[in-house]
Amino acid sequence: MTSPLQQKIKIAGPSVVTANRLGDGAVVYRTARHQWTTDIADAAVVSNATAATELLTPAKADGINAVDVYVAPVKLEDDRILPGNLREQIRMRGPTIELPYSYGA
Amino acid sequence: MPLVKGSRIAADTFTRVEDDAPIPEQGAVLVPAARFLADAAELMQRAAPVGVIWPNNMDVSELVPYLDKLALVALVFPIFRDGRAYSQARLLRERYAYRGEMRATGQILRDQFVFYLRAGFDAFDVVKNADAAAFEETAKRYSVFFQPTGDGRLTVARSRLKLHGHRDPAAKRVTV
Amino acid sequence: MYLYDEFDRTLLTERVSEFRGQVARRLSGELTEDEFKSLRLMNGVYLQLHAYMLRIAIPYGTLSAVQMRRLAHVARKYDRGYGHFTTRQNIQFNWIKLAQLPDAMADLADAGLHGMQTSGNCVRNITTDQWAGVAPDEIEDPRVWAELIRQHVTLHPEFSFLPRKFKIAVGASDHDRAALRIHDLALRMHKNGAGEAGFEVMVGGGLGRTPFIAKTIKQFLPVRDVLTYIEAVLRLYNQYGRRDNIYKARIKILVHDKGGEQFGKEVDAEWQNIKDGSLALDKDVIADIATRFQYPDYEKLLDNPPELKAAQADARFATWHANSVSRHKQSGYAIVTLSLKPIGKPTGDCTADQMDKIADIADRYSYSEIRVGHEQNLVLPQVAQRDLPEVFKALDAIGVATPNVNQISDIIACPGLDYCSLANARAIPVAQEISKRFAEPNLAKSLNRLHVNISGCINACGHHHVGHIGILGVEKNGEEFYQISIGGKADENAQLGTLLGPAVPYDDVVDAVEDLAEAYLALRERPDELFIDTFKRVGVEPFKERVYATR
Structure with a gap:
């Protein structure tokens, strides 16, 4: 999971554009309408480099709502969009360990 | 790119001369380092002021023979995170006693103003207009300084000693 | 404890005010992320996987009970109720919002705490032995020197944009508890033949991609020369450290490429220019800093008092005592290590409730002082041995008395x-x-x-x-x-x-x-x-x- 922040666009399968929200660092995904959402279910899924670039370029240009924008792999299962690797799973679901205090979302 | 000098926006009286361009007869000129070293004898004969742009990977001790006659040394911050020119600035001011204009050029942003001033810069090629306009206010941001540098600001150690009734070691020469 | 004065407080207030302005400029879009990133990093703010992380310095690992309570407050008010103690005597909060960071920092500044220079390519938090000032085998309290260095490098106008980060550690005991030799620069206090205290100077240690053990470049540096010598090292590094490759930018690479001996010679040459200048340490300056470290007015007590002997009958106490309690320089007192490694829990984490309780225990039994060690445990540095049974009960009740210090689970x-x-x-x-x-x-x-x-x-x-x-x-x-x-x-x-x-x-x-x-x-x-x-x-x-x- 070499830092994906500087990756060139090379897509092996279905992918989304993701980032962290500027105000609180929360993980966000780019929608087909070029907005940010915290729900991966609303993310636009792309599967080739051209489509990924089209989604990524305006997302990166938005320097005020989200930062550290990059393309991340996803898995599609029964029409659900799931994170494509452990790093993305942890970004979406939080640490895999029990936190000292459990707080609501 | 506004020039800030004497805490306010000022006109730049120096003309930048490229490596291969002829040196104008009249007026203040700012010359790249290699050109300066090649033509130093000639340049030093000029009646009008001469300045040099000194890159951050060249030893400033090479400038020592010319410091009396140089009107401007422009040091370079290619990115604001590259801090080599801070050392050059302090050496020029504090070790080699350079008294002419020392200008910070390159990626010059508001949040470094206090560092530049403390290192001995007195002129700034500021990238953003808003930063240049905020110079005076930003320069006053801090009132507490720990390091004795050539800018003469009172250090905390000295203030404390005075406060606590010790003799003041102020007379000691600043050296870098 | 080191007592902060008006100068320290003013600086922190000015720093918070500057950072508040920087955050506002970022949120309004006036600053780009690239411009802002360095500014936030210089205040200890990282962007991690899920949120912003705030790293707060605990200089030389010493915390007052008041400061510990303030950390608890920040954990509760701005974070998710816990913090994480790191290997560099810092604490990290993992869930802070950018817009709230200036307020969190203002609250911390009230207690003399800050995130300055806990990140970025500057001189980082100065670390030392968590037993400083109480260890039986130390020459003198290394925190005085750490504090002198801390002040000198705070917002240093020449060395705030180094090729890479720069970590300094100071030790003054025979046994090194501060991991000196894996630091960019380390000072080990020892005595010369004439019985004077001075420092062995080591440079170029560090882990990461290319690990090195630090090389000694000066066997004995008189104490008056500490700041001038560090200045010479930093000046060479600032000018000649590599900036073309982030993985080769630490001073260890420069020292390795030149060789320790050659690097030491170059430092000496630069040092000759400045060693008698304004940074040479006056006795008055050293004394002024030293007098602001307050030490307990220890009672005259004997080792192994009856209360302690009686408590040894309790097997759980005896196990903990044998594991987590160490000899103090003062008879009748002990150094108590608090394990932040409870079995099966995250290492180094501490909840706000635990922090508050630890502060209470420190007030009552350890002259209001707490230490943080690089092993990610806490220390109560000065507990009367007669109080150990009660201290054990209090620590055990909040889960910080696992008797596993230095054992396989003290990870x-x-x-x-x-x-x-x-x-x-x-x-x-x-x-x-x-x-x-x-x-x-x-x-x-x-x-x-x-x-x-x-x-x-x-x-x-x-x-x-x-x-x-x-x-x-x-x-x-x-x-x-x-x-x-x-x-x-x-x-x-x-x-x-x-x-x-x-x-x-x-x-x-x-x-x-x-x-x-x-x-x-x-x-x-x-x-x-x-x-x-x-x-x-x-x-x-x-x-x-x-x-x-x-x-």
Whole structure:
């Protein structure tokens, strides 16, 4: 999971554009309408480099709502969009360990 | 790119001369380092002021023979995170006693103003207009300084000693 | 305790005000992320996987009870009710919102706390022995020197944009508890033939991608020269350290490329220009700083008082006492280590409630003082021995009295992939599983002193190179694997570990550690021969055979 922040666009399968929200660092995904959402279910899924670039370029240009924008792999299962690797799973679901205090979302 | 000098926006009286361009007869000129070293004898004969742009990977001790006659040394911050020119600035001011204009050029942003001033810069090629306009206010941001540098600001150690009734070691020469 | 004065407070207020302006400029779009990133980093603000992380410096590991309560307050008000103590005597909050950061910093500044220079390419928090000022074997309190250096490098106008970060540690004991030799620059106080105290200066230590043990460039530096000499080192580094490749930018590469001897000569040449200048330390300046460290007015007490003797009848107390209580320089007193490594829990984490209680206990029993060590445990530095039974009860009630200090479950671990955007693999769950496997107290005790250090990536925040057993998380084809090394140590005889063999998958790590422990039990000559000494005697091969025999 070499830092994906500087990756060139090379897509092996279905992918989304993701980032962290500027105000609180929360993980966000780019929608087909070029907005940010915290729900991966609303993310636009792309599967080739051209489509990924089209989604990524305006997302990166938005320097005020989200930062550290990059393309991340996803898995599609029964029409659900799931994170494509452990790093993305942890970004979406939080640490895999029990936190000292459990707080609501 | 506004020039800030004497805490306010000022006109730049120096003309930048490229490596291969002829040196104008009249007026203040700012010359790249290699050109300066090649033509130093000639340049030093000029009646009008001469300045040099000194890159951050060249030893400033090479400038020592010319410091009396140089009107401007422009040091370079290619990115604001590259801090080599801070050392050059302090050496020029504090070790080699350079008294002419020392200008910070390159990626010059508001949040470094206090560092530049403390290192001995007195002129700034500021990238953003808003930063240049905020110079005076930003320069006053801090009132507490720990390091004795050539800018003469009172250090905390000295203030404390005075406060606590010790003799003041102020007379000691600043050296870098 | 070091007493902050009006100058320190003014600086922090000015700093918070500046940062508040910077955050506002970022949120309005006036600053780009690239411009803002360096500014936030210089205030200890990182963007991690899930949120912003705020790193607060605990200079030389000393906290007052008031400061500890303030950390608890910040954890509760701005975060999720806990903090994480790091290997560099810092604390991290993992869930802070950018817009709230200036308020959090203002609250911290009220108690003299800040995040200045806990990140970025500047001189970082100055660290030292967590037993400073109370250790029986120390020459003098190294914190006086750490504080002099701290002040000198705070917002240093020449050295705030170095090629890379610069970590300084100071020690003054025979036994090195501050991991001096893995720092960019370390000072070890010792005495010369004439009985004067001075410093051995070491440079170019560090872990990460290219680990090095620091090289001694000055055997004896008089104390008056500490700041001038550091200035000379930093000036050379600022000008000649590599800036073309982030992985080669630390001073260790410069020192290695030139050789320690040559580097030392160049430092000396630069130093001659400045050694008698305004940074040479006056006796008055040293005395002024030293007098602002307050020491307890110790009572005249005898060692091993009746209260302590009586409590030894309680087996749980006796076990804890034997493990977590150490000798103090003052008779009748003790140094108490608080384990932040409860079995099966994240290493180094502390909840706001625990922080508040620890502050209360420190007020009552330890002259209101708490220390933080690089092993990610806390210390009550000055507890009267007669109070130990009550202190044990109070600590046990909040879960910080696990008697596993220096044992196999006293693991150093970085946050790893559970939090960190740089990580390749998780570290905390591995530490949790190891501690559960060795939870049985007699088993852990039989293994003697055994340091397990875990990092989730090559940057080595978990000090894996210098663990007796070091574990490094790597990623292979999307799966977590772990490279295991043995034989590293961070003390006065610091050395880097030896790689055992091919990386093992996540599910095999704990088994491999158990294999190493069993190999040690079988190989050691005597029950009190430490793992590290067995390794020194027999080398890596017998351990390697054991671990890979069935893999």
